[in-house]
Amino acid sequence: MATTYYVAPAASGGNNANPGTISQPKETIAAGIALLAPGDTLRIRAGTYAAPVLTGRHKGVVHPLTIPNGPGVGWPDPASCTSIEGYPGETVICTTGAVDTPNVIAVLGGNYIRLATLTVVGGDKVFSSSGNAATAVNLNGSTHFIFEYCDVSNPENGRDSGHHGVMGGDDPGTDCQLILRHNHVHDCVSAAYPNGENAFYLGGNNITVENNHIHHIRRGGIRVGGEGYEGETGIVIRGNDIHDLYHDNGVTLGTYGTAILIYGGGHTVDANRVYRTLYGIQIYNGAVDPLIANNVLHDNLVGLAMEPSAANPANSARVYHNTCYHNVNYGIWVHTSMLNTTGIFIQNNIAYDNYSGSEAWQIYDPGALATIGSNLLHPIDPLFMDSGAGDFHLQATSPAIGAGMPLADVTSDFDGMARPAAPAIGAYEFETAPVVEPILGLIPLFGRRNPTTLLRSPEPEPEPVVATPKTPMKGMYVRRKPPVR
Numbered sequence: 488m489a490t491t492y493y494v495a496p497a498a499s500g501g502n503n504a505n506p507g508t509i510s511q512p513k514e515t516i517a518a519g520i521a522l523l524a525p526g527d528t529l530r531i532r533a534g535t536y537a538a539p540v541l542t543g544r545h546k547g548v549v550h551p552l553t554i555p556n557g558p559g560v561g562w563p564d565p566a567s568c569t570s571i572e573g574y575p576g577e578t579v580i581c582t583t584g585a586v587d588t589p590n591v592i593a594v595l596g597g598n599y600i601r602l603a604t605l606t607v608v609g610g611d612k613v614f615s616s617s618g619n620a621a622t623a624v625n626l627n628g629s630t631h632f633i634f635e636y637c638d639v640s641n642p643e644n645g646r647d648s649g650h651h652g653v654m655g656g657d658d659p660g661t662d663c664q665l666i667l668r669h670n671h672v673h674d675c676v677s678a679a680y681p682n683g684e685n686a687f688y689l690g691g692n693n694i695t696v697e698n699n700h701i702h703h704i705r706r707g708g709i710r711v712g713g714e715g716y717e718g719e720t721g722i723v724i725r726g727n728d729i730h731d732l733y734h735d736n737g738v739t740l741g742t743y744g745t746a747i748l749i750y751g752g753g754h755t756v757d758a759n760r761v762y763r764t765l766y767g768i769q770i771y772n773g774a775v776d777p778l779i780a781n782n783v784l785h786d787n788l789v790g791l792a793m794e795p796s797a798a799n800p801a802n803s804a805r806v807y808h809n810t811c812y813h814n815v816n817y818g819i820w821v822h823t824s825m826l827n828t829t830g831i832f833i834q835n836n837i838a839y840d841n842y843s844g845s846e847a848w849q850i851y852d853p854g855a856l857a858t859i860g861s862n863l864l865h866p867i868d869p870l871f872m873d874s875g876a877g878d879f880h881l882q883a884t885s886p887a888i889g890a891g892m893p894l895a896d897v898t899s900d901f902d903g904m905a906r907p908a909a910p911a912i913g914a915y916e917f918e919t920a921p922v923v924e925p926i927l928g929l930i931p932l933f934g935r936r937n938p939t940t941l942l943r944s945p946e947p948e949p950e951p952v953v954a955t956p957k958t959p960m961k962g963m964y965v966r967r968k969p970p971v972r
Contacts, residue, residue, distance in 0.1 A: 489526040489566075493574075494519040496534035516540050516581075517552055520571070525555045528570040531605070533577035537584030543595035545628030550593065557599030562631055563666060565601050573604035580606045589621050596628040602637065609641035609650065622688075623675075626655030631664045641675040641684070650675045650684045652704070656691035659712070659719050659751065663691035670699045685710045686729075693721040701729045705744075708732055708764070712750030712773075719751030725758055732764040745769045746787075752776050758901045758914070762786045762877070767814070772799035779805065781901045781914045783879055785812040790841065793831070794822035803830035806857075807897050808906075810879050810914040811849075812871075814841045821852040831857035835891040837913035839865045840874075861892040863912045880915050887912040 493512035495501035501514035509530075513519045516536055519529045541550040557568035573579035583591050591607050594600055602624075609623035623641040626632055634653065641650040652672040656663045672686040685707040687696055694711070701708045708729040712719045724747055732744035744765035747756055752775030760783045761767040767784035770777055770793045784790035790811035795801040811818035818838030821831065838849035849864045863869050863886065870885040872878040881887055891910040899905055901914040911917055 489528065490524070491528045491530060492519055492522045493530050493532065494536075495532035496536075499532055499534065501532075516571075520552060520554055523555050523569055525569055525599075526558045526566075527555075528572065530572055530574045531579045532574050533579060535580040535582065537582050539583045539586050539588045539591055539593075540581065541588065541590060541593045543593065543597050543629070545595035548593075548595055550595065554594060554597055554600055556597060557601075557631075559599045559631065562599065562664070563633065565603075565633060568599045568601035568631075568633060570601040570603065571605075572602070573606075575604070578606060579604065580608060582608050590625040591623050593625040594629050594632070595625065597626075597632065598629065599631045600629065601633040601635070603633070604636045606638040607640075609639075622651040622654040624653045624655075626653065626665070628657055629655065629665070630657070630662065633666045633668075635666070635668045635670065638671045638673075639686075640673050650705075651688045652684075652686040654688045656689045656694060658690065659692070661691040663694055665689070665691075665694040667694070667696045668698050672699060672701050673703050675704045689722075690719060692719055694719075695723045695725070696727065697723065697725040699727045701727060701746075702731045704732050706732070707744065707748055708746040708761075710745075710748045711754070720753040722749065722751070722754040724749075724754070724756045727759045729759065729761045730763050744788075749774050749777060754778070755780075757781050759783075765789070766792045767811075768792070769794070770801050770804055771795050772801075774801040774804065776803040777801070777805070778807070778896055779809065780807045780897045781899075782809045783812075783901065783914050784809060784814065784818075785874075785877070785879070786814065788815045789820055790814040790818045790838070792817070792820045792822065793828075794820070795828070800828035801831075802828055804828075804832070805896060806831075806833045806836065807894050808835045808891070808900070808910070808912070808914055809837070810869075811836065811838045812840055812874060812879065816842050817848050817851045818842075819850045821850075821854065821857050823854045823856075828856060833857045833859045834861050835894060835897075835910065835912045836862045837864075837869050837887060838862060839867075839869055841865065861890070861912065863887050863890065869913060879913070881911060881913070881917045883917065883919075885911075885917065888917045 492507040493509045494516055495512040497514050501512045503514045503518040505511035505513055507513045507522045542552045542554050555569055559567050561567045581591055591609050607623050623639050639652045641652055652675045655665050675684040684705045686701040686704045687709045689711050696709050709724055711722050729746040746761040746764045747768045750772050754777045756779045758781040762785050765788045767787045768791045772795045818841035842848035844865050869887045870882040872880045888911045889909040891912045893908055900916045904916045
């Protein structure tokens, strides 16, 4: 039977001579990990733990500590994993302390492991060595891994070659089965290497990145693959809010700033909201058969860019039901580098008021490479509810309602509402009775009319102690449910 062990600071009764029970917790996370058997849980009480947690081995990197793999039965149920998590309702802060290391937390080569409800702060002693980028959380080589409900930052220290938030996965062809959800990743910035940071830097197959809040990253939000690693498949990027990647209130942070950058094929990029970045979504080398649907891309330099190299075309790209508004240049851009690409479909999208209303730049395809149809383009006003406040739902008289063609690949809208036989153009169906939720007063999602709600980890089993009052974790968002009709 799985056992739950506990860690607490010395001031709260933690001592490594203790057995690790809730009344007699261990003092260090490493001592707690040493107790674990497959399927056990380590719960960490409130406090700052100023020492890196480095475990596992991968590609020549060997750490002396190892988290035992979970049983795997019932994956992706968290019960299939060995879990390390913050105690519910308490804030657990992990830093490197005085140790020079490229990572705050590393779980290398693990299987069926879950990390949850931790606050991970790099940038103090995190630095780059042997060409490896400094990364707050390193999950390289781990598969069947859940990383959720965490707050990750990696701010300036001026001495490294890059500050990634979370790095994970493996070489193309590896069945990674990573689930990265409900995290807040922010403030990954380095003056020493101004174009090198990503919130999530991932490789391998079958990775899900959903419902994360990402902002103030100098280079990129979610990057999957790279040059020479175009073989990734089965990536799902869904429901993320990504903003302020290449500038902060007009002050340039870096020259890149792509919110979602994908290589490889068979990916789904669905229902993400992206604003104030360089490129909202960039389809790059080898991105074959991607489905780009229901995304809201506004106030970026370019909403969606398709520009793979001629040697690595992005065939069969499906760009459906996106809303592109008020981007500085193109709403949707099909670069002439795609001359060797076939089967591009751009349908049922709204592209309005991009490049100061230039009609040619709403969907810019100078090589006539794509099949383009049933889009609503400037100067036809789509009649958003309140575009100035970032609400791109449709008014009752919008010309987008019922004007789209049926597309079997897109069965629901941004909010999860079913698409009818005659769908609306753009990311949203028309709602006759929208659910109005209160403004939460946290980091705004550009004034969304019906903001998403906060998340926290599932309630724990009853413990023989009085827990501190539960407070929501900042920056955790989910898409709201559609209204009941």
